[in-house]
Structures are given as C-alpha cells and as structure tokens.
Amino acid sequence: MAAALALVCSAGVTATAAPQPSIAQPPATVRLDYTHSGNALGEQYAIERVLIEPLPWPGDMAQPFDATDRGNNRVEVVDAKTGDLLYSRGFSTVFGEWKTTEEASKISRGFHESVRFPKPDRPVRVRILRRDERNAFSVAWSVEVDTDAQDVVRRQGPAPARPFAVRNSGPSPRKVDLLILGDGYTQADMKKFEADARRLSDHLFAVSPFKERADDFNVWAMAVPTQESGISRPSTGVHHASALGTRYDIFGSERYVLTLDNRALRDIAQYAPYEFIEILVNNDTYGGGGIFGQFSTAAAGNDWADYLFVHEFGHHFAGLADEYYTSPVAYQASSTRMEPWEPNVTALRDPARLKWKRHVQAGTPLPTPWPKAEYEAESRAYQQRRAALRAANRPESEMSELFKEDLARSNALFAKAAYRNAIGAFEGANYEASGYYRPAMQCIMFDRSEQFCPVCRDGITDIIDLYARPTGVK
Known part of the structure; x- marks a missing residue:
C-alpha cells in the first residue's frame, strides 16, 4: 500500500488519509517563472527562472492532456527533439484581463506568471499558446527547458x-488538491483563519456538483501571519503589508480583489500540495475575484462570503464566465461577438448548434424570453444606490441589506416568468446586455442565488474528471 499523505495541522494534530490502492512514485514538480508584458496592441514574454518545488507533482500522471478547450492560454510541454506532446493545460492570466482595460490602451505593464508541470526525464520545450482572431490556439512563446541543467x-x-x-480524501495524484491561503490574518487571527477555511470549504461541498464529488477533493490551508488584520483597500486610504500582497480596487474596481505578486504567491503555495488556490482575505468588505487556472479570492468576513467563495471559485476552477451584465466592470466592451470559450455563455450564432443543446427541451424558444426590460430597470436603480453607499463609505451592513433586497426583487420577478426553470438562451451575459446569452434565467454566476445551473455543473464536472479518479477507477 502507498504511504498515506499526512500534514501537521495548526493544532498539532496529524491528519491521515485512508489507505488507497498503490500508485507510482510521482515525479518532482517543475515551475517555470517568466514575465509577461505588453499593452492592448501586443505582448512579450521573458524567462525568469526554472525551479524544482519542494513537493512532488500532485497531479494524475495518467491524465497529462487537457481536452476541455478552456482558457485564453494553454501551456504545452513537448519533447525538445521529437516534438511529442508530454503535458498540456489551459489557463488564463491577470495580464489577459488587464489587456482589456482602458489603461492597457495607454501604457505597457509587466506581470509575473508561472506554469507548473511534472518533471520530465529529458529536455523539453515549453510553449505558451494564446487564442488568435479565430479563437484557436497558436504559439505565442516557447523556451527550451532542461530540468537537469x-x-x-x-x-x-x-x-x-x-x-x-x-x-x-486520499493521495494527491488521485484527487483534486485545493489550497486555501489566508491573507491579512495576524498571528492572533490564526484560529479565525482555520475556522474560516473550514466553514467556507464545508459550504463549497454543500453546493452541487461539488457536493456529489466531495470525496474527489483534498483541501489544505495555510496562512503567513501579517502585522495588521485585513488587506489593502487603496480607494479608502488603507494600505497593509502582507506576504501575498492581495488588495481591493484591482483595475479600478472597488470590489475586485486579486494579488499581482505571482512570485510571492507561488513561493508560499509550493509548500502544500495544490492544483487550485483560493485566497481568503480577512476583511468584512464585499469583494473577490477569480482567474481560470490561477487563483480565486473571497472576503471571508463578509455576509456574502459563502456566495463569493463559490462564485469566484467557479471562475478559477472551471473557467465559468460571469453571466451578469448590469454591474460596472473595468473591462472595455469587445467590438466583435466571437463565440466565447467559456462553457456557460454563447454568442448564439447558430441555435441549432448551441453548446448546451442537450439540456434544452423541445419547444423552448432560442433566444428565450425573460423579463429583461423590467430586470434592467430595477437593476439601474439598485446600482445607483450601491454606488451612493460606496461613495459615502457607509457601513458594510447597509450594503449587505441592499444585496438582500436586490436578490429578493429578482426572485420575485423571475418567479412569474414563463421559462423560469428552463434551460435556453437568455440574452444578457458576459458583461454585455446584448449579443451574449446565458443558459438559465438565474444561476450563481448571474446573481447571488445559491446554485449552479445544469450547464455550469457540467462545466465543473469536466474539470473534476480531468484531475481526479474516483476510488476504484484505475
């Protein structure tokens, strides 16, 4: 039998997995750090370093290739001599999001990025691909890597x-490994961090399809203590130092929470097994963010932390698109209506080839009617009140009450709609009021409702299957 994976928890208790079938010794984990820079018109890459992380590769060596077609980018590791593909994964980047902002049309910026892969037994070429004007992947940069150099x-x-x-739940190669990192927690806050991590993890596995696949996950947690509680919120003059550098106000959006210090993030995360990362920030102010294949964030002390954790993890874990479109965002509208790669939004070029057609019942019209005009009228009033509360720096409890009122109004409006429970193509998604469509009238990717729609559940299940082999599957 393989040795059970064990880590010492903060209380000094050793958590040991149940015995599992024998698996091969995993290879080491290689990380390629590089700089990704440019602006709205172009981008460049430059290698920074190659390192071997302290822990072995957490992934399943029997599933090295990603066929989900997710992400704005893809990493491919190929044999340097033969060109044979050895490993691939889709992902997106902070640079990719920043490139769509107004700032990117004025200046150039550089972002630190990393890709990780199992240590090969030969020199390889690492290729970073990006989607081109046809929405197909093409090579943007490649570099030869000899991990024995x-x-x-x-x-x-x-x-x-x-x-x-x-x-x-078992050895990492057979499971999805989620790492919860804390930021803005002092040494005195460590018990709070542990409680937050357990509480929000428990909620994630109460939501389908994570609920049904809970045994396919390992969850680890760690936090580097800070000197002050909470993270930076520059728009209010709050600046706190932290190991991860997570902060609010990313790209000018008061609710958008990310870290732009990828090297610090990876240098801390490497001490735990992980494939996915959720950062909990020790703040009460509403906020979060999620980048596919990179990380997600959530304000653990907010009244809506359960929603934030799950919604943002949907972005990071499965590449789910935002289905809302009435909230202000930092991104500029696209001049084209290319079919999105995200599984839960569509440009509906051809209703007969709708990507989630198997969920659509006969007789459901495409596009699908819904009370769009009424919703938008209510949403405009709500957004004005929301902006006024933030401008006046009102207590977070008032914002929370506004969110409750908004959700109650939406629920009441949708309850009377003819296609309330149907899967179809509802116009308004991907930050656009027209031209993009979502599968359901309501979903956790659309508003603060509690559940994923069937299409989003499928998208999540595809990623779970890519990383985990259920017990009994060889």
Whole structure:
C-alpha cells in the first residue's frame, strides 16, 4: 500500500488519509517563472527562472492532456527533439484581463506568471499558446527547458507557514488538491483563519456538483501571519503589508480583489500540495475575484462570503464566465461577438448548434424570453444606490441589506416568468446586455442565488474528471 499523505495541522494534530490502492512514485514538480508584458496592441514574454518545488507533482500522471478547450492560454510541454506532446493545460492570466482595460490602451505593464508541470526525464520545450482572431490556439512563446541543467533552482528555504489538512480524501495524484491561503490574518487571527477555511470549504461541498464529488477533493490551508488584520483597500486610504500582497480596487474596481505578486504567491503555495488556490482575505468588505487556472479570492468576513467563495471559485476552477451584465466592470466592451470559450455563455450564432443543446427541451424558444426590460430597470436603480453607499463609505451592513433586497426583487420577478426553470438562451451575459446569452434565467454566476445551473455543473464536472479518479477507477 502507498504511504498515506499526512500534514501537521495548526493544532498539532496529524491528519491521515485512508489507505488507497498503490500508485507510482510521482515525479518532482517543475515551475517555470517568466514575465509577461505588453499593452492592448501586443505582448512579450521573458524567462525568469526554472525551479524544482519542494513537493512532488500532485497531479494524475495518467491524465497529462487537457481536452476541455478552456482558457485564453494553454501551456504545452513537448519533447525538445521529437516534438511529442508530454503535458498540456489551459489557463488564463491577470495580464489577459488587464489587456482589456482602458489603461492597457495607454501604457505597457509587466506581470509575473508561472506554469507548473511534472518533471520530465529529458529536455523539453515549453510553449505558451494564446487564442488568435479565430479563437484557436497558436504559439505565442516557447523556451527550451532542461530540468537537469546547473542553473535550475533545486533547494528552497524553510516554509513560511505550516499547512494543515481541512479535507484529506486520499493521495494527491488521485484527487483534486485545493489550497486555501489566508491573507491579512495576524498571528492572533490564526484560529479565525482555520475556522474560516473550514466553514467556507464545508459550504463549497454543500453546493452541487461539488457536493456529489466531495470525496474527489483534498483541501489544505495555510496562512503567513501579517502585522495588521485585513488587506489593502487603496480607494479608502488603507494600505497593509502582507506576504501575498492581495488588495481591493484591482483595475479600478472597488470590489475586485486579486494579488499581482505571482512570485510571492507561488513561493508560499509550493509548500502544500495544490492544483487550485483560493485566497481568503480577512476583511468584512464585499469583494473577490477569480482567474481560470490561477487563483480565486473571497472576503471571508463578509455576509456574502459563502456566495463569493463559490462564485469566484467557479471562475478559477472551471473557467465559468460571469453571466451578469448590469454591474460596472473595468473591462472595455469587445467590438466583435466571437463565440466565447467559456462553457456557460454563447454568442448564439447558430441555435441549432448551441453548446448546451442537450439540456434544452423541445419547444423552448432560442433566444428565450425573460423579463429583461423590467430586470434592467430595477437593476439601474439598485446600482445607483450601491454606488451612493460606496461613495459615502457607509457601513458594510447597509450594503449587505441592499444585496438582500436586490436578490429578493429578482426572485420575485423571475418567479412569474414563463421559462423560469428552463434551460435556453437568455440574452444578457458576459458583461454585455446584448449579443451574449446565458443558459438559465438565474444561476450563481448571474446573481447571488445559491446554485449552479445544469450547464455550469457540467462545466465543473469536466474539470473534476480531468484531475481526479474516483476510488476504484484505475
């Protein structure tokens, strides 16, 4: 039998997985760090370093290729001599989001990025692909990597914090490994971080399809203590130092929470097994964010933390698109209506080839009618009140009450709609009032409702299947 994976938790208790069928010794984990820079018109890449992370590769070596066609980018690792594909994964980047902002049309910026892959037994070429004007992947940059070369970083310093097990379902290669990182938690806040991580993880696995696939996940957690509680919120003059550098006001959006310090993030995360990362920030102010294949964030102390955790994880884990379109965002509208790669939105070029057609019952019209005009009228009034509350820096409890009122109005409006429970093509999604369509009238990717629609559940299940083999499957 393979040795059970064990980590020491913050309370000093060892969490041990149940015995599992024997699996091969996993290879080391390679990380390629590079700089991605440019502007709205072009981009460049430059290698920074190659290193071997402290822990072995957490993934399933029997599933090295990603066929989900998700993400704005894809990493491919190929044999340097033969060109044979050895590993691939789709992902998106912070740079890719920034490139769509107004700022990117005025200046150039650089962002630190990383790709990770199992250590090969030969020199390889690592290729970064991006979607072109046809929405197909083409090579944007490639670099040869020899993981046995002398300039590869092989030894890391001591871990800055101790990871603990929140959920341990079995050996990492057979499971999805989720790492919850804390930011803005002082040493005195560590018990609070552990409680937040367990509470929000429990909620994630109460939502389908994570609920039905809970045994396919391991969840780990760790936090590097900060000197002050909470993270930076520059729009209100709050600036706090932290190891991860997570902050509000990303790209000028008061609710958008990310870290732009990828190197710091990866240097901390490498001390726990992970394929996906959720950052909990020790704040009460509503906010979060999620980048497919990178990380997601959520304000753990907010009244809507359950929703934030699950919604933003939907972006990060499965590449689900935002289905709302009435809230202000930092991104500029696209001049074209290219079919999105995200599984839960469509430009509906051809209703007969709708990507979620199998969920649509005969007789459901495409596009599908819904009380769009009434919803938009109510939403305009709501957004004005929301902006006024933020401008006046009113207590967060008032914002929370506004969110409750908004959700109640939407529920009441939709309850009377003819296609309330149908899967169809409802216009208004992907930050656009027209030209893009979502599968359901209501879903957690559209508003603060509690559940994913069937199409989003399918999108999530595809990713779970890519990373996890259920018990009994060889």
